[in-house]
Amino acid sequence: MQRGDKFRLTAIGGLAALSLDALSSVAYGPEAIVLVLVAAGAAAVSWTLPVSLAIAALLLVLVLSYRQVIAVHPDGGGSYAVAKKDLGRGASLLAAASLVVDYVLTVAVSLAAGAASLASAFPVLADHLLLITLSGLALLTVINLIGVAESAKVLMGPTLLFIVAILAVIVVGLFRAKPVAVIGTDLGPIVPYDTVGILLLLKAFSAGCSALTGVEAIANAVPSFRSPAVRRAQHTEVALGVLLCTMLLGSALLIRRHHAVPRGDVTLLAQLSAAAFGTGWPFYVTSLAVTLALCLAANTSFGGLPVLLSLLAKDHRVAHLFALRSERPVFRYGVAALAILAATVLLVVHAETHRVLPVYAVGVFIGFTISQAGLVRHWREQRG
Template identity: 40%
Template sequence: MFKDLKRVLIGRPLKNEALHGEKFGILWGLPILSSDAISSVAYAGQEILFVLFPAVGMLAFKQLTFISAGIIALLAILTLSYRQTIDSYPNGGGAFIVAKENIGEIAGVVAGSALSIGYILTVAVSIASGVDQVVSAFEVLKDYRVYLCLLIILLMTIGNLRGIKESAAMFSLPTYFFILSILIMLGVGVYKIMNGYQPEPLHVVKDTLQPLSLFLILKAFTNGCAALTGVEAVSNAVPNFKEPSAKNAKTVLVLLSTLVLIVFGGTSIIANYYPTDPENGAMLVQIAGMVFGQNTIFYYIITALSFVILVLAANTAYFGFPNLISVMAKEGYVPRQLSMRGDRLSYSNGIVVLSAIAALLIAVFNANVTSLIGLYAIGVFISFTLSQSGMFLKWVRGKSQNWLIKAIINGFGAFVTLTIVVVIAITKFTQGTWIVVIVIPILIFLMNKVKKHYIAVSKQLRIKPEELPDIGIETDVYKNRVIVPIESINKTSVRALRYAKTISDDVVAFSVQIDEESADKLRERYSMLNTEIPLIIKYSPFRKVVEPLLRFIESTEYDYHKGDMITVILPQFSVKSWWHNVLHNQTRLFLERELLKHKHIVISVMPLQLKDDNYVLTQPKYKDR
């Protein structure tokens, strides 16, 4: 049943050869990887106003334009930097690889951890903000905010598990429609202004107004810097582009920056003429209401597309995070399973991990965008800083062609992004950045533990090439002796004993009993089997199973010699329905776990597949196979 449901939701598995067809070009790559940055128009401006409007009133809109200009200038610096990163590191990995190779392993792990947090929060912030757009228009849904977010995450997960090609077709067109709708809104808005449009004045509480300070501007600037998230996704996803992958990725990066310039910059300017109160709902929806009028078709189109684009912004993370984490897995810093492609050639394990953590954050923070943004920007800007610093060191050390210009670009970018990290850490410390400050060191510790484990395993398993000729496979080093633990005489234990005789002449049946009566009953039934295999029964007053078996193996009674291999065959029946497992003890699992700690013991499971309950009740006679 589960397999059938999986096929319906995700589709049939794809062959490895189909991977080339799963890559995207500029047309599909642009909306997929730019939706995060483009969608920022729906909440970045509003987050700036959240800081400025209560403090300085209508003056906030003029400052919004200046702050947006500063953010766009920073975007230009990052665009130039990441174009250089794509040229230098076309295999993906972005900030993680840049920092690791040019600064050091710790810096790489810090960048990877910070960027991973950024991607997870991209999903949480984008979806929570998207739901905000809908709630602004339909307040009846306000109490269902968290449930709507979780439902969307589930749908996004299924869509991305279907593979790159299908998710691209599914999620790309709405991005283009959103861009077109914003351009129409800007055009109509400018037209109305030129024809004498006058907005209704906003009510400002005079007692709350404060002087405009540098600290206030910096705090608003850091809120708006959420607009820059998603830029690094292009450098992480270079391997997902069709050839020439680096050229296509750089083209997408430039187009992304151009669109953000037009959409984010245009919206920030027009907000001066269509002022909105950030406390009264999403800024974009309010502007659409003033430009097109409330309850008009274009108003609802903008509302719907704002919701869709914010949801699709999360899709940028669904490409960036699995690609980043797969590179880190190949380097040994996270579990290897995260580097494996699933049935549809996507990094399915990374997709599931991303969805699970994002869903948890939404539930914990009650889908509050402002609270989540406090966590959001700092992780991304830490990765920006390390990436820029890494590229700066690369140019200074390598002194390749035009290295000085490249170093100045990356050095200035590193200085600016580091400044923003410090400002975010100070201004938003009480809003949640302290969590990131604590989580990143924990992630670094855990990733280094994982790396250390993989190195230790590799050293213990490695056989040097020069040692291979001296290793013989056909050898008399090992003598195989077999033990079959049995609880009673039934079809599973009989099958295990039969199999044991096919692999060794030295077979013992072993049973642990808790009283004499049970032991006598087992001896009586065992004697009726007409077998030469001896039965050993040990008493366990404390109801232990593994310890008596190990003591028997090591005892003089068993006559174990160093170098002998002990094969323990565990009889096991498998039930038809998953819930049947709850009704049976799992002694085999405990035996396996303990016995696998001993290098001279081999575990073998002898299965017996049971039939459906209804079949057995209607067909009482069925043969052992």
């Protein structure tokens, strides 16, 4: 949501407007786990479920923690607000820096994953992923420079469609004794070059934690909710945790049930969709729903990063031009900077999602850690 929006979010509206980044991460989080585990051979993919259970446990801790952040900081701000109040200027700037990195990588990862999802349904696009992502980025940039503010009412339809599609894949897939259809190019026998040890499992865990991105978004935007804002934001945070946990564990169960491994030119989620529905119209609807959700998730950064840069500019931490607004009103320099940085990332990784996820996870853990440390200090002082 952009500043100046008179629309106030309900719990359902907040889930649509603020949580799409987190929910859509199910499109690449489980796949990131599998890509690490497959180094130990196809049989090692069965560890996806235990790793996902550990991530779900961390998600529970984060949801409970951010419920407290919402209560303590009803004016919003998330880890940045916590660090500024309880940990000092240095920690707050580190939190702001991690948010900047996350905003940029959210655009790059979401667009790259969206292009991969689209190419999974339409294989003719598989050789043009970079062009698709850059075209999508250009379109989002133009839209946000024009100043079209996103609305929870607009996002609610695609969000619900995405949630229903993923839950349908999980429910139907669990009732299939074997995949209805197998898509993608067989990459041949998977030769293990590692063993399943603690380091490999920790690497898989950290890669899968990319699915936890966006959990903080609700705590950042508490004032956007209708009164009572704190209670509505907390309920939305819990709903996000339940939905994300369900989709992550459901996907892990399907991967284990159907022995899904990476195949050429298709995503793991597209494989699970084809295993549940075959290659009929439900498969295409699911693929398009995932692509749309990921594009909208990328667009959330265009509402968040320019506002953050404007606040940092007022604190004399970045160039003052980032605080300037055009007549729309739009923070056009922030929008342009985000577009340039995201395009650079996409060009460097050649629009391959798995190449940027490790950096994504680092930024995520920095924000989480700062938030938890600030809360610990807050409650030690308050003794509440």
